[in-house]
Amino acid sequence: MNTPEQAPTPRAGKLNIFALPSYTAILFGLIAAVVLGVAFTAWLPGSQLWWPPVILGLTLLPLRDFLQWPDRLLREYGLSRTPCDRSTDHADDPTRREIEAALATLAPDRPPELCLTDMPVGIESFGTFRRRYVALGRRAADRLAHRLASPHRRQPYLAMLCHELAHFINHDMPLAQLSRSLLKMTVLVMTANIWIGLLLVALVAMVSPEVLRPEFWTGMSAHLASLAPVFRPVDLSWVPAALQAQNPYAFERLQDPAGRHALWLASSLYLLGAQLPFVLVGGVLWLVYWPRLMRIRELYADARAAQMLHDAEAPLRALDAHAFLMLAADSPARTLWQRWREGWTRGLSLKLPHLGGLFALHPDQETRRRCLADPVQVFGKPRALAVTVGLAVVLLDLATRGILTAAYIYEPGPFLPTLIAFIVTSTWLLPQVCVAGGQTAQGALTGKIALIVGGIAAIKLGMHFVDLGLVSFMRLTDAAGWGRAVDLWVYAMLGVGAEGPLPGLLGAEMSWTTFTELHVLRPMAYFGLALPPLLGGILWADASLKRRALTWYGLGEQVRRAFWISTGLGALLLALLVIPLLNHAFFPEIYGRWSPAAMFGVVSSLAAAVAAGLWFWRRDRRWAGRCPACGRPVTGGYYPGKSCPHEACYQLLHPWLVAAY
């Protein structure tokens, strides 16, 4: 077996996934875009939302939680960070010395700090941006040190350490934990807001008829004076007038005991409508997307360990070593929540294998083996990506339908979901483009794009079909009653109490047919008919440009610049040209007139397309299909491991895209 010190020997056919954007980062971006995208739209022009509590709450609290996470683990596990030379107990601790030496050999620049505990812990790595820790239970550490000391048995244990180190080298540790903190805080903060808000509204509704009467304040002044006769009496009779001046509408409604119920109902609806979408969206992301991110990062860690040891089998042998170490640790220390979650996941996996796999935090051994044999498999199948992006788009839609955003933020409309779908798919397609040599592979790529775009559109349309079903049900059952319910929702959005005198909207101001057309049928046509071909076309053009750029062999790693320019251009064309054109065509009532800013956007996107086209054409003429060593032409598309076909050259093309294991 090779050792890490030996030079890497690239093997043909395997894609170096570390040379391309990581799927872990893509998933993190998707989670962050769905949660923070809605919050950051508060900065868009026209937004009436007071942004500091939303944006600061959803950024600073998760960051605080993430930065304090290692401290919590250190405390919970009772981990000792004392190096061997500082403590009398550990004065000559061979276990610590052996493991620290191995870590220092594998990561000479920044080895993680070793933390030991007497608690039953296996091996676990954790940290933040700049803090790195590897935790081990005492018994597991003794066994590990013993194996590392044996030259014949150390390789699988070295691979295991490489896997743990890979989480730091791949930078997936901050991404995984930051996304967890973001989702955790979103769910917790919004749930707390609902709890506190409902109670305060109830309190205000309950005490207002009494407290807002002038007699209450005169009585209170007299009562206070009787409590402390030595002090000068305080006159509180001015309070009701001050409260009335602050909000006359609310003052009038709160004074009336009969109107309290309606006010309580409207305020509760407002609170729930504002916060509940965030709780639901955060919950789904936490339960489904975050475990997926965790599974993907394990596959990346396997690939990194294989690359460090130049041995694709090493990470698999490390799994056995890990199991052996866990036996020594008795049972790993897990919180009640973790134990419940693991038991539930395991039970579900047995009953429903496909569904149970969604919640697992580690991939199964077969997936690991498959991904080590063919690293592109880390990115999964196009169908899985379509479901991931489609569901994210629907979640984003759900969040933007909430009162907190819908009433105050006029955009993002279709901008954010479409851009997210494009950027994620375009980045995901990059490894597929890299392995797509030959004409048949191009056909396969087109099929993948069609499948992804079709899948996303189908999921989005599915949501609109649910809307259509609901509207049809409302019209067929009790149109007047349901119309009142929709009115209540609209008034709650506006923060208006929905009692008697407010005029009816649905069925009076707007007919059911117009409502169905505007809110259901036209969005269905928009997302089902118009957008998919255009999105698919831009994705296809983007993939074709990238495939062509891959033949610029002489540019080496600088080809990556062309990848980003291509994706950026696609996003720019979608944001400034395609979506505004479709918006004006489908919703002239909302986007009636072309504003100077929109016109400038169209012109500048076209100018950017021309400039990027010229840049691409010049580079293509100079570099395309030429061997960087002999300068002779190289025909056909690129695939990892492709060499110059000319005799006496056989230069490996784009060696940076070939995995070293």
Next chain:
Amino acid sequence: MTAPVRRMTRIAWIVLAILTGAMALSGVLFPGWIGVLLLLPALLAWAVLLIAYRRCLASWRAVVLTWALFGLLRGVAVGIDVGNDALSNLIGTVLAVLGLYALLAGYAALLALVLCRDVSVAYLFLPVAIGAPTLLLTVQMAGGVTRWFAALTAPSTVARALVLEPLLLSLSCMEMLGLMALVPHALITLAREARGN
């Protein structure tokens, strides 16, 4: 705990026990004002002990325990003090002094916890989350704000121990400490991250 600190703690315990005993007997054997005079050095000894045991105090468990103990001691002290005989007075005084120690220990636990760990957000959230339903329920039970306020400030209410008393005192302190500790803790966290340790 180092040897000098251990020695000082032992002395503080002895001083505290003697002074508390003297205070308890002050109403029986000496004039009452001597007990009031002894309170200051006793509190100083107690402060020394609280500082010495700050690590034990810096936990949620200690916070709950000290405040529960305060509520219990106050309740028992007020309950026993109904009689006018010497024994009732003696037990009542001891319980009142112990209640005062428990109250100070409760405040010290809150302070120690926020100094040792960043619990500022929890300190800010808990009073709002618990305070609102508490207020809602008590006002509802009293039958209105006027009645609630009148009952709360009535001499009979002030004279007896309320179940809510430890809750109100601890939550108001938490809110203030949470506000004060939020930014310093954030700065410390950032500094630790920048240092990589």
